[in-house]
Amino acid sequence: xxxxxxxxxxxxxxxxxxxxxxxxxxxxxxxxxxxxxxxxxxxxxxxxxxxxxxxxxxxxxxxxxxxxxxxxxxxxxxxxxxxxxxxxxxxxxxxxxxxxxxxxxxxxxxxxxxxxxxxxxxxxxxxxxxxxxxxxxxxxxxxxxxxxxxxxxxxxxxxxxxxxxxxxxxxxxxxxxxxxxxxxxxxxxxxxxxxxxxxxxxxxxxxxxxxxxxxxxxxxxxxxxxxxxxxxxxxxxxxxxxxxxxxxxxxxxxxxxxxxxxxxxxxxxxxxxxxxxxxxxxxxxxxxxxxxxxxxxxxxxxxxxxxxxxxxxxxxxxxxxxxxxxxxxxxxxxxxxxxxxxxxxxxxxxxxxxxxxxxxxxxxxxxxxxxxxxxxxxxxxxxxxxxxxxxxxxxxxxxxxxxxxxxxxxxxxxxxxxxxxxxxxxxxxxxxxxxxxxxxxxxxxxxxxxxxxxxxxxxxxxxxxxxxxxxxxxxxxxxxxxxxxxxxxxxxxxxxxxxxxxxxxxxxxxxxxxxxxxxxxxxxxxxxxxxxxxxxxxxxxxxxxxxxxxxxxxxxxxxxxx
Amino acid sequence: xxxxxxxxxxxxxxxxxxxxxxxxxxxxxxxxxxxxxxxxxxxxxxxxxxxxxxxxxxxxxxxxxxxxxxxxxxxxxxxxxxxxxxxxxxxxxxxxxxxxxxxxxxxxxxxxxxxxxxxxxxxxxxxxxxxxxxxxxxxxxxxxxxxxxxxxxxxxxxxxxxxxxxxxxxxxxxxxxxxxxxxxxxxxxxxxxxxxxxxxxxxxxxxxxxxxxxxxxxxxxxxxxxxxxxxxxxxxxxxxxxxxxxxxxxxxxxxxxxxxxxxxxxxxxxxxxxxxxxxxxxxxxxxxxxxxxxxxxxxxxxxxxxxxxxxxxxxxxxxxxxxxxxxxxxxxx
Numbered sequence: 001x002x003x004x005x006x007x008x009x010x011x012x013x014x015x016x017x018x019x020x021x022x023x024x025x026x027x028x029x030x031x032x033x034x035x036x037x038x039x040x041x042x043x044x045x046x047x048x049x050x051x052x053x054x055x056x057x058x059x060x061x062x063x064x065x066x067x068x069x070x071x072x073x074x075x076x077x078x079x080x081x082x083x084x085x086x087x088x089x090x091x092x093x094x095x096x097x098x099x100x101x102x103x104x105x106x107x108x109x110x111x112x113x114x115x116x117x118x119x120x121x122x123x124x125x126x127x128x129x130x131x132x133x134x135x136x137x138x139x140x141x142x143x144x145x146x147x148x149x150x151x152x153x154x155x156x157x158x159x160x161x162x163x164x165x166x167x168x169x170x171x172x173x174x175x176x177x178x179x180x181x182x183x184x185x186x187x188x189x190x191x192x193x194x195x196x197x198x199x200x201x202x203x204x205x206x207x208x209x210x211x212x213x214x215x216x217x218x219x220x221x222x223x224x225x226x227x228x229x230x231x232x233x234x235x236x237x238x239x240x241x242x243x244x245x246x247x248x249x250x251x252x253x254x255x256x257x258x259x260x261x262x263x264x265x266x267x268x269x270x271x272x273x274x275x276x277x278x279x280x281x282x283x284x285x286x287x288x289x290x291x292x293x294x295x296x297x298x299x300x301x302x303x304x305x306x307x308x309x310x311x312x313x314x315x316x317x318x319x320x321x322x323x324x325x326x327x328x329x330x331x332x333x334x335x336x337x338x339x340x341x342x343x344x345x346x347x348x349x350x351x352x353x354x355x356x357x358x359x360x361x362x363x364x365x366x367x368x369x370x371x372x373x374x375x376x377x378x379x380x381x382x383x384x385x386x387x388x389x390x391x392x393x394x395x396x397x398x399x400x401x402x403x404x405x406x407x408x409x410x411x412x413x414x415x416x417x418x419x420x421x422x423x424x425x426x427x428x429x430x431x432x433x434x435x436x437x438x439x440x441x442x443x444x445x446x447x448x449x450x451x452x453x454x455x456x457x458x459x460x461x462x463x464x465x466x467x468x469x470x471x472x473x474x475x476x477x478x479x480x481x482x483x484x485x486x487x488x489x490x491x492x493x494x495x496x497x498x499x500x501x502x503x504x505x506x507x508x509x510x511x512x513x514x515x516x517x518x519x520x521x522x523x524x525x526x527x528x529x530x531x532x533x534x535x536x537x538x539x540x541x542x543x544x545x546x547x548x549x550x551x552x553x554x555x556x557x558x559x560x561x562x
Numbered sequence: 563x564x565x566x567x568x569x570x571x572x573x574x575x576x577x578x579x580x581x582x583x584x585x586x587x588x589x590x591x592x593x594x595x596x597x598x599x600x601x602x603x604x605x606x607x608x609x610x611x612x613x614x615x616x617x618x619x620x621x622x623x624x625x626x627x628x629x630x631x632x633x634x635x636x637x638x639x640x641x642x643x644x645x646x647x648x649x650x651x652x653x654x655x656x657x658x659x660x661x662x663x664x665x666x667x668x669x670x671x672x673x674x675x676x677x678x679x680x681x682x683x684x685x686x687x688x689x690x691x692x693x694x695x696x697x698x699x700x701x702x703x704x705x706x707x708x709x710x711x712x713x714x715x716x717x718x719x720x721x722x723x724x725x726x727x728x729x730x731x732x733x734x735x736x737x738x739x740x741x742x743x744x745x746x747x748x749x750x751x752x753x754x755x756x757x758x759x760x761x762x763x764x765x766x767x768x769x770x771x772x773x774x775x776x777x778x779x780x781x782x783x784x785x786x787x788x789x790x791x792x793x794x795x796x797x798x799x800x801x802x803x804x805x806x807x808x809x810x811x812x813x814x815x816x817x818x819x820x821x822x823x824x825x826x827x828x829x830x831x832x833x834x835x836x837x838x839x840x841x842x843x844x845x846x847x848x849x850x851x852x853x854x855x856x857x858x859x860x861x862x863x864x865x866x867x868x869x870x871x872x873x874x875x876x877x878x879x880x881x882x883x884x885x886x887x888x889x890x891x892x893x894x895x
Contacts, residue, residue, distance in 0.1 A: 024784040028673055034665025035674075038754045039685050042692070045700040359594030367591055381595055383884070384602050390805065390880035391873060392812025394845050395605060397852070398869040402608030424601055431598065455580065457587045478691075485693025488814035488845070492852045492865075514695040514815075521699055521819050529703060537696050548691060552684065 046541075052534040058313035066303055071296030078292045082285065091276055091286030097553065098272045099290035104546065106264030108343055109187060110257060115340045115502040118256070119174045122182035126170075127163025129190070131155035180245055180255040188263040192237035195271060200230030237267050315535035324500040325516065330527035335536050340502035341510035342543070345418045346484050348506060353423035354476055357430030360385075364431070365438040366460055389428040396425040397492025405493065413495040415503050415510045421489050426479040433475020437468040474551045481547035485540065487514040513540050609873060612866030619860050625867065631825040631847065633861045634854060641871065643825035647742070647841035650828065651817055654746025654837060655753060655810045660803055662750075663757025664792075667799075670758065671765035672787045683759075690755040697748040698819025705744040706820070710737045713838075733834070740822025740840040748816050756806040764798020765791055801887040808879035812872060814845040823850050844868050 082088045113121045132152045163170070174182065204226040211218065244262045248255035273287045304311055315330070323334025360381070368378035400421025404410045410417050441464050449459040496511050497519035503510035513536060520533050617625065620639045628640015666686060670679050713736040720730040737743060768791050776786040792799070822840035825847070829835040842850070851865040 020782050020784070024782050027784050027787075028669075031665045031669035031673060034662045035669045035682055035686070035758075037662060038666075038689050038751050039682075041751055042689055045704055048704045049696075049700065356594045356597050359591045360598045363591045363595035367588055368595075377595075381598060384599055386884060387877060387880050388598070388602060390808055390876055390883075391605065392814065392845065392876055394812065394814045394848050395609070395869050395873050395876075398848075398866060399601075399605045399608050401852075402612070402866075403604060427598060427601060455584050457584050481691060485691075485695065487693070487695045488818075488849065491815075491849050494852060514693055517695045517699060518815065518819065521702060533699065533703075537699060540693060541696065544691065544693065548688075 049534045049537055049541075052530045053316050053538045054312055054314045055531075056312065058310075060310035063304065063309050063311050066309060067296075067300045070300040070303070071293070074292050074296055078289065082289065085282070085285070087280070087282035088284075088286035091280060091283035092289040093286075093553070095272065095276070095287045095289050099269055099294075101550070102265045102268040106187075106260050109264060110183075110260040111340055112344055112347065113183070113186070113260075114256075115344065116505060118179050118182040118186075119171065119177075120505075122185050123167060123170050123174055124160060124163050125186035127159040127166075128156055129159075129186075131159040178256075180259050183256050183259045184241065184245070184263075187260050188238060188241045191263045191267055192234045192241075195237055195267065196230040196234035199233040200226040203229050237263060240267075315531040316538055320532065320535050321539070325498050327498075327520075327523075327528075330525065330532050333528070333532050335513060335516055335539065337499050337502045338511050338513040338516045338536075339539065339543075341415075341499070342484055342512040342514075344415055344503050345422065345510060345512060346480055348415060348419040349423045349426070349483055350476070350480060352419060353427050353430060353479075356423075357427050357476075358434050358472065360427075361431045361434035361438060362460065365435055366456070366464065385428045385431050389432065392488075393425055393486055394488045394492055396421055397489035399424060400489060400493045411507070411509070413493070413509045413511075414507050416506045417493055418490055418495050418510060418512070419506075421493055422483045422486055425486060425489060426483050429479040429482060430476055433478065434468070434472045437471025437475065438464065440471060441467040470554050470557070474555045477547050477551040477554070481544045481551070484512075484547070485514055485544055487512075487518055490515055491518070513543075605873065609866055609870040612863045613870040616860060616863035616867040619863070620867075629827055631842070633847075633851060633864050637860065639860075639864050639867075641844070641868070643827050644842055644844045644847050644868070646828045647817075647821070647825060647846070648811055648843040650742045650836050650841060651746050651749055651813070651821065651843055652807055652810045654742060655750035655813075656803075656807055658747060658750030659753045659757055659806055659810075663754045663802070663806065664761055664799060666754065666758040667761035667765055667802075668787055668792065671762045672783070672791060686755045686758055689751055690753070692752070694752065694813065694815040695819070697752055698745075698816040701744040701748040701816060701820035702740070705747055706737055706739065706741060709743065709747075713737060733832070735835060735838045737838045738822070738840045740820065740824075741838055742821050742841050743837040745817045745820035746837070748820065749810050749813050752813070752816065753806040753809050756809055757802045760802035760805060761795070761799045764795040764802070767798070768794045797886045797889050801883040804879050804883040804886065808876045808883070811879070812845065812876050814849060817843045818846045818849050821846065823847075844872050848872075 082092050132155045135151045135155050204222060207222050207225075241259060241263050244258055245255045248258050276287050277284055303309070317331075319332060320334050321339070322336050323332060324337050325335065326333040364378055364381055368381075369375050370378075400417055404417035404420055405412065445463050445467065446459055449463040454462070490512055495515060496509060497515045499509060499511040517533055517536050517540065520528055520536075523529055523533070625639055625641055627642065628638060629642050630636070630638045630640045631643045632638045666682075670683060674682065713734055715732075715734040717732045718730075719732050720727045722729045772790055772794060773786050776790045781789070821843065823842050823846060824840045825842040826836075826839060829839070848865050848868050851861060854861075
C-alpha cells in the first residue's frame with residue numbers, strides 16, 4: 001500500500017512552480033499571437049483605409065443615431081430573431097444571395113453592355129443564342145439525341161461566326177430600333193425563358209413527388225400542365241417588362257436601364273420571394289432580410305435629407321463610381337472607366353482561360369493514362385502546372401508583351417491583350433482547383449456509370465462534371481478575384497493607367513482599377529492620397545470580397561450537402 | 563429468331579458516330595492540356611529570345627557582376643544593386659513571415675479547436691488574397707509614417723568603459739519616404755498564409771500514432787509539438803519556406819510602391835540602414851522600364867534579361883521545394 005502511494009507521488013509534479021506547465025502555456029500563447037498578428041495588422045490597415053475613405057469624423061452624432069435607429073438596430077434584432085430558426089436562416093441566406101447577386105449581375109450586365117454598345121451585343125446575342133436554342137428544341141421533340149450534344153457548341157461557334165460575317169448587314173437593321181429593344185432581347189427574353197423552364201420543372205418534380213407511382217396518361221396530362229405553367233411564367237415576365245417600358249416611355253424616361261433592372265433584378269427576387277412565401281411556412285420570415293437592410297438605408301436617407309442632418313463627407317460617393325478621373329479636383333474624380341475596364345477585362349479573361357484550364361484538369365484527372373507516353377506527358381503536365389503557379393506575375397507580363405504586341409502585333413493596352421495576359425496568369429490556378437474538385441468525386445460513381453454502359457464522355461458529362469461543379473465554381477471565382485487585383489502584368493504590357501472613357505470593344509484601349517490606385521499613390525494632393533485613393537481601394541476590395549464571399553458560400557453549401 | 567444473338571451483339575456495339583465523338587472529345591481535352599505546356603514554352607521563348615539579344619550587346623559577366631544599374635541615364639546594366647534590393651526585401655519579409663507562419667501552422671494543426679480553425683484559416687487566407695497594389699499603398703501611406711513616429715531609435719548596448727567589449731550603440735535611423743522596412747513588413751504579411759497553409763498540411767500529415775507514443779512516454783503537449791511533430795514535418799515546412807521566399811522574390815507592386823526606384827548596393831557594416839533607405843528590386847526595375855515612355859533597344863531588352871533571371875531563380879526554388887516535398891510525401895504514405 002505504501003509503495004502504491006509513492007508511485008502516484010512520483011507521477012504528480014509537486015514543485016512549487018510548474019516550469020513545464022508555464023513553458024507550455026507561454027508556447028501556446030505565442031502560437032496564438034502568431035496566428036492572429038497578421039490578421040490583426042491587416043485589420044488595422046484596413047481600418048486606416050476605411051477611415052480615410054469614409055471620413056467618419058465628419059458626420060454629426062445625430063447622423064449616427066439616425067442610422068443606428070433605422071439600420072443597425074432593426075437589422076440586429078432581425079438577425080437575432082432569425083438565427084434561432086434554422087429554416088428561416090436558410091431562407092434568409094437564399095434571399096440575400098438572390099437579392100444582391102441578381103442586383104450585381106443586372107448592374108454589371110448593364111454597365112458592360114452600355115460600354116460596348118448594346119446593339120452590337122444584341123446582334124451577337126441573336127446569332128450566338130438562336131441556333132443552339134433551335135438545336136435544343138429539336139432535341140426535345142426527336143428521339144435520337146446522338147447528334148444534338150456536339151451540335152450545340154458547333155452551332156454557337158457557327159452562329160457567332162455568321163454574326164461576324166453578316167454584322168455589317170444586320171447592324172443597320174438593329175440600329176433602327178431603340179436601345180431598350182436590344183436590352184429586352186438579351187436580358188428579358190433569356191430571363192423569361194429560364195424562369196419558364198424552372199417553373200415547369202419545379203411543377204413536374206413537385207406533382208410527381210406528390211403522386212408517387214404514375215402511369216403514362218397521368219404523365220402526359222402533367223407534362224401539358226407543366227408546359228402551360230412554364231409558358232405562363234414566360235408570358236408574365238415579358239408582359240410585365242413591356243408594362244415597365246410603356247410606363248417609362250409615357251413618363252419620358254429612357255426605359256433601357258429600367259428594363260435591365262426589372263427583368264434582371266426585380267423578376268428573380270419577386271419569384272424567389274413569392275415562391276418562398278407560398279410554399280415554405282416555416283422559413284417565410286427569412287425573405288425579409290434584405291428588405292430590412294435596404295429599407296433601413298432608404299428610410300435613413302429620406303430622414304437625413306428632410307431634416308438636413310450633417311452626414312458623412314465620404315469620398316466614396318456616386319461621383320467616384322460614375323465620373324471619370326479628374327486629377328485636380330478630388331470631389332469630381334471618379335473611377336467609372338476603370339471599374340468598367342476591370343470588369344470587361346476579367347469577364348473576357350474568364351471566357352479565354354476557363355475552358356482551357358478546366359479542359360486541362362479533366363485531361364489530367366480523367367483521361368491521362370498512368371503509364372507509357374501518355375503517362376509521361378501527364379507527369380510533365382503536372383510538374384509544369386505546379387511550376388507555372390510559382391512564376392512571378394511580372395514574368396507573365398513579359399509573356400503577354402512578347403505574345404500580343406510583338407508576335408501578334410496588337411495595339412498597346414487593349415482589352416484583348418490584358419485579358420489574354422491575365423488568362424495565362426490564372427490558368428494554373430484554375431487547373432489546380434478544378435483538379436481538386438474532380439478528385440473529390442468518388443470513383444464508385446464513375447464505375448457505376450461505366451457499368452451501366454456509359455462511355456467515358458457520357459460518364460464525364462452526366463456523372464462527374466455535375467458533382468464537381470461547386471468545387472470548380474469556387475476555384476474559378478477565386479481565380480477571378482485574384483485577377484481583378486493583378487497590376488504588375490498590366491503595367492508591363494503597358495496598359496494605360498488613366499483613361500477617360502470605358503473600353504468600347506475587345507480591341508479598344510482600357511484601363512483597370514488597380515492601375516489607377518498605382519498611378520495616384522503619391523499624388524501631391526492630400527485629398528487624393530488620403531481620400532480618393534483609399535475610396536478606390538475600398539471599391540476594389542469590395543469587388544474582390546464579394547467574389548470571395550460567393551466562393552465561400554458555394555463551398556459551404558456544398559460541404560454541408562455532401 | 564436465328565439472328566437474335568447477332569442483334570444483341572450489334573446493340574452492344576456503339577454507334578460509329580458515338581465512337582468518333584468520343585475520340586474527338588478526348589483529343590479536344592488533350593489539346594487543352596497541351597496548351598498549358600505551350601504557356602511554359604512561350605515564356606521561355608519570349609524571355610530567352612530578347613534576353614539573348616541583350617546579352618549579346620551587354621556581356622553576361624558585366625551584367626551579373628556590375629555594381630551600377632542605371633539603364634535609362636547612363637546605360638549601365640549591372641544587376642547586383644537590384645539583386646541586393648531583392649535580397650533585402652526577401653530577408654526582411656522572411657524574418658517576419660517564416661516564424662509567424664510556422665507558429666500559426668502549429669497552432670492550427672495541434673492546438674486549435676475545430677471552431678477556431680474554421681474561423682482562423684479563412685481569415686489567414688485573406689492575407690494572401692488582398693491585391694498587392696493595396697498592400698503597396700498601405701505600406702507607403704500608413705506603415706511608413708506609423709513606424710517613423712518612433713524613429714530614429716538608438717540604444718547604447720555596450721556602454722563605454724566595459725573591458726574587452728568595444729563600445730556599441732544600436733542605431734535605427736529614421737525612414738525615407740520610400741524604404742525597404744515597410745515593404746518588407748507588408749510582403750511578410752502577404753506571404754504568411756503561404757507558410758502557414760503548406761506547413762499545416764505537413765504537420766497534419768504526421769500520423770497520430772507518433773503523437774500518442776509521445777504522450778504515452780509522459781511528454782507534455784509542448785514536447786510533442788516541438789520535439790516530435792515539427793521535426794517529423796521538417797521537409798514540408800522547408801518546402802513551404804522555399805515557396806514563400808520565392809513568392810517574396812517575385813513580388814512586384816508592393817515593393818515598387820513602398821520601396822522606390824533607386825538602386826543601391828547594400829550598406830556595410832551598418833546593416834539596419836538598408837532597411838531605412840530606398841532601394842530597387844529586380845521586379846521594380848522591370849516596372850520602371852515598362853512604364854518609361856518609348857524606350858527602344860538595349861534598355862527594353864534589359865527588361866527581358868531581368869525577367870529571365872527572375873524566372874530562373876524562382877524556377878530553381880520551385881523545383882527545390884517540389885523535391886523536398888516529394889521526400890516528405892514518401893515518408894508517410
